[in-house]
Amino acid sequence: MAGRIARRGVLLGLGAVWWWAVLRLAVxxxxxxxxxxxxxxxxxxxxxxxxxxxxxxxxGAVAVGRWRAAWRVAEEGPGVGSVGRGL
Structure with missing residues (x-):
């Protein structure tokens, strides 16, 4: 509980310093x-x-090492079992 309060206090303090800087730049x-x-x-x-x-x-993320295959499918265009770029 004390850690959560400390974190919120630090964030509030940093936010106040940031707003002070922004307002000082503007005014x-x-x-x-x-x-x-x-x-x-x-x-x-x-x-x-x-x-x-x-x-x-x-x-929807492409697995490691699969980028080459994903680009190859996109470059071949629409075909059996592949999805084109939609151009």
Whole structure:
């Protein structure tokens, strides 16, 4: 329980620092590199793929070593038992 509270406290604190930097960049004429670095770093963290699953569990993922066969089927076009690119 204490770990969960600590994590939430850290996230809330980091979020407050990020918002401070963004608002300071938008409003204060003297904002500089520190605020820009914090704002850009927080925005970059939001781009991380946090909703990922392991490749073995992903629906529709091509197994390791199967890319060559998958591309070959796509290049051959529609045929018996294969799906074309739809072009």
């Amino acid at each position: 204060a004429p003297g904002a500089g590199a520190l605020e820009g670095t914090i704002a850009a770093g927080g925005w970059g963290l939001s781009l991380l793929p946090v909703h990922c699953v392991a490749k073995a569990q992903a629906v």
